[in-house]
């Protein structure tokens with residue numbers, strides 16, 4: 001049953017992943033009345049590489065969740081190693097992105113810490129509450145309809161955030177563009193007894209896609225891979241067959257996964273495209289996280305972008321006054337922050353899905369550390385000085 005909260009808020013956030021939850025924390029701390037509505041009940045497993053890039057730690061500090069993340073016992077990942085099909089490899093140290101290790105932490109844990117923190121900071125959080133459609137006043141979004149416990153309820157706010165991830169539930173309902181057939185499928189499961197190098201996130205290229213293997217908390221490794229829908233069809237849509245027939249065509253993957261045992265359910269998802277959507281699809285509606293742009297997973301920076309855009313939207317809302325357009329202000333800030341890296345990733349994408357180009361890319365990057373460093377950093381914002389980070393030896 002819904003608690004008897006008011007139906008009126010300052011901001012409604014649809015989706016409680018890292019984008020929605022982080023925006024909720026920043027806004028609630030700024031005194032904004034926030035409703036966050038999430039379709040699942042947390043903790044829940046989530047299809048993801050679970051590589052939390054080093055820059056996320058500064059966000060966790062600002063969100064007040066850094067010590068809880070550390071207490072969850074994440075694996076510390078010092079480097080990402082890219083393996084071509086033939087086994088040639090090149091490493092990108094995590095310190096290039098801010099001087100510290102990345103975390104390997106399951107999304108079940110990370111997302112729950114953020115969602116509970118949103119509630120602790122004063123946001124009203126409903127779980128098991130699915131947003132079904134925007135409420136409209138002309139073209140303006142003035143709230144959402146939410147399905148919970150089998151019945152619908154309307155909530156109103158002058159600002160609504162679409163943070164429903166790649167589903168883009170609200171943005172899709174507003175824009176009438178045709179959706180394409182999904183051309184890519186991703187799978188994820190947790191494994192024991194892999195031979196992944198400790199402290200490394202390993203990325204494997206193979207015909208039709210690429211995948212990542214790294215340690216998360218405990219003695220578990222997370223394997224997450226992407227592959228063309230055609231390859232999946234040829235393998236009767238069975239993840240273990242795709243793993244054997246496609247992923248393990250990569251020599252390094254064949255070695256690390258030879259005796260691995262799956263210890264979770266397989267999750268899968270399909271989608272039609274990467275790249276940026278409209279940060280403000282309609283007056284009163286702003287999109288953040290994957291709803292605004294889906295950056296290629298080989299960058300390991302989707303969660304970073306979710307946290308960055310959650311913070312960006314909160315800043316735009318908190319400084320907004322009636323003399324300016326919130327939608328225009330947020331869109332301009334969004335483009336400044338993300339367009340350049342999204343363009344670079346668009347260029348690198350071709351290599352990621354072609355074993356020959358991936359082989360060449362690994363060779364070129366291996367030949368010049370300077371080039372590799374510049375390319376890796378171009379997939380991110382330039383690191384900011386750590387002015388927000390108090391010294392904490394646990395974070396070193």
Ligand SMILES: Cc1cc2nc3c(=O)[nH]c(=O)nc-3n(C[C@H](O)[C@H](O)[C@H](O)COP(=O)(O)OP(=O)(O)OC[C@H]3O[C@@H](n4cnc5c(N)ncnc54)[C@H](O)[C@@H]3O)c2cc1C
Pocket residue numbers: 014015016017018019020037038039040047048049050051052053129130131132163164165166167169186187224225226288289290291295297300301302303304306
């Ligand atoms: C194969 C793959 C591997 C990846 N690996 C990595 C990685 O290693 N590192 C990394 O940083 N990024 C990775 N990413 C990207 C990362 O997962 C996303 O960028 C990140 O989850 C985006 O966060 P978000 O909050 O925008 O969306 P999500 O995390 O998708 O959260 C959206 C939330 O909205 C909820 N929701 C959906 N519909 C509704 C609705 N109707 N009503 C209410 N709630 C709803 C969902 O249940 C979900 O909890 C990967 C992505 C893929 C596909």
